Amino acid sequence: MLITFLVLVFLNIYCSFSSQKLFDKSKETSMKEKAQLVASAVAEEDILNSDTAAGVIRGMDNLKVTRLIITDYAGQILYDSLADPAATGVYCLFPEVIQALEGNNVFTSRYYDGVIESQTATPILRYNTLSGCVYMMEYDSAQGQLIESMQRNNLIVSALLIVLLCLFSLFSSLTFSRRLRKIMVSMRIIREGDYTHKVEMGGQDELTVLGKEFNDLTSRLQESEERRRQFVSDASHELKTPLASIKLLADSILQNDMDIDTIREFVSDIGDEADRLNRMSCKLLSLTKVNADCRSDCEIVYVAPTIRRVVRMLSAIAENSDVTIYTDIVNDCSILILEDDLYQIIFNLVENGIKYNLPGGKLFLRLSRDGDNAVLEVRDTGAGIPENAIRHIFERFYRVDKARSRQSGGSGLGLAIVHDMVMRNRGHIRVESSVGENHGTVFTLEMPIFDVEDDEP
Numbered sequence: 370m371l372i373t374f375l376v377l378v379f380l381n382i383y384c385s386f387s388s389q390k391l392f393d394k395s396k397e398t399s400m401k402e403k404a405q406l407v408a409s410a411v412a413e414e415d416i417l418n419s420d421t422a423a424g425v426i427r428g429m430d431n432l433k434v435t436r437l438i439i440t441d442y443a444g445q446i447l448y449d450s451l452a453d454p455a456a457t458g459v460y461c462l463f464p465e466v467i468q469a470l471e472g473n474n475v476f477t478s479r480y481y482d483g484v485i486e487s488q489t490a491t492p493i494l495r496y497n498t499l500s501g502c503v504y505m506m507e508y509d510s511a512q513g514q515l516i517e518s519m520q521r522n523n524l525i526v527s528a529l530l531i532v533l534l535c536l537f538s539l540f541s542s543l544t545f546s547r548r549l550r551k552i553m554v555s556m557r558i559i560r561e562g563d564y565t566h567k568v569e570m571g572g573q574d575e576l577t578v579l580g581k582e583f584n585d586l587t588s589r590l591q592e593s594e595e596r597r598r599q600f601v602s603d604a605s606h607e608l609k610t611p612l613a614s615i616k617l618l619a620d621s622i623l624q625n626d627m628d629i630d631t632i633r634e635f636v637s638d639i640g641d642e643a644d645r646l647n648r649m650s651c652k653l654l655s656l657t658k659v660n661a662d663c664r665s666d667c668e669i670v671y672v673a674p675t676i677r678r679v680v681r682m683l684s685a686i687a688e689n690s691d692v693t694i695y696t697d698i699v700n701d702c703s704i705l706i707l708e709d710d711l712y713q714i715i716f717n718l719v720e721n722g723i724k725y726n727l728p729g730g731k732l733f734l735r736l737s738r739d740g741d742n743a744v745l746e747v748r749d750t751g752a753g754i755p756e757n758a759i760r761h762i763f764e765r766f767y768r769v770d771k772a773r774s775r776q777s778g779g780s781g782l783g784l785a786i787v788h789d790m791v792m793r794n795r796g797h798i799r800v801e802s803s804v805g806e807n808h809g810t811v812f813t814l815e816m817p818i819f820d821v822e823d824d825e826p
């Protein structure tokens with residue numbers, strides 16, 4: 370818009386000057402033709418003197434010029450349409466006449482006080498010999514007034530455009546400042562913790578885009594803040610339970626007379642609650658580390674050795690739970706991941722498969738390759754997961770069977786850790802389950818394969 374205004378102003382100024390040049394060009398053509406006509410007529414006379422010059426002019430009634438002068442080759446006036454007869458014989462020293470006597474066709478024009486004064490001079494040639502010149506001068510007030518009117522109108526229009534341009538610039542500046550202040554105020558509101566605040570900009574310019582990005586940012590901040598509060602609330606609630614149990618058991622020992630066996634039993638329960646509290650704290654730290662450490666110094670890791678190491682570590686727990694673990698490694702695959710992350714993912718999946726299995730149940734681990742992905746399936750023969758609970762299975766502190774989870778020491782963080790680690794390492798995990806004895810649950814982990822080419826000897 371600003372550029373358009375500037376172009377209009379310059380166009381008006383240019384048109385003003387162009388119109389005057391156009392009139393000058395038209396006047397020049399007209400006067401040169403008249404002067405050439407007079408010069409040709411005078412050149413046809415055998416003798417060039419005052420009488421013959423006056424006779425030629427009397428025969429031309431349509432010249433309509435303000436002043437007409439005819440001189441001889443020396444510049445002496447032979448005819449002057451405005452002077453007395455006594456002016457005959459006076460030498461004409463007009464610059465145009467001097468240039469014409471040198472053999473040049475001359476035209477000059479100037480505009481002043483609403484009048485155009487145009488002058489032209491043409492040499493008189495008889496048999497290619499200079500014998501004098503014809504000088505014409507014309508005052509054109511009508512055309513001058515027209516040019517003056519056009520210039521005045523253009524000046525007024527240009528002034529109005531400049532004023533409009535200034536007003537538009539002022540309005541744009543005030544609008545921009547007001548909208549920018551709105552964003553600044555919104556930033557201060559967000560800084561004070563009100564993440565529900567939204568800025569309404571309107572329009573289609575860059576500030577509108579900035580406002581939309583700002584609202585997206587506040588939405589994410591609000592979501593993060595709600596997750597943080599939920600996390601703190603859930604963590605406080607989960608940590609409060611073992612702490613309350615420890616306090617209750619300790620008070621029971623202090624306030625009651627108990628035999629040594631009862632005391633040992635209570636102290637053992639306190640130890641179990643402390644172990645549970647320690648496990649929960651470690652998982653919370655692990656989950657915090659996963660969320661905070663977005664940078665991964667990844668390495669090429671083969672999946673099969675990690676599976677065997679996890680099975681070896683958890684075989685004692687599986688034996689105590691009367692769960693048999695079966696492994697089926699169809700294709701060993703190499704992936705790009707931190708080895709500790711891979712160990713933690715498989716460990717949590719296998720541990721859950723043991724904890725929530727049935728006595729005498731089975732746990733199957735199958736590693737295969739599907740295109741460019743390594744696929745690990747962990748299938749148990751437990752009671753399964755209800756359909757309405759599957760979509761919450763990877764949420765923090767969510768437990769399908771809270772009573773059984775507390776009994777087995779579960780905190781509802783294991784699968785949340787698995788999910789975040791898998792996503793961080795560009796993988797995918799899904800769960801399939803149905804409720805019923807021996808129906809079980811299947812966790813399918815997919816990670817992109819990073820093939821390693823053997824060096825040629």
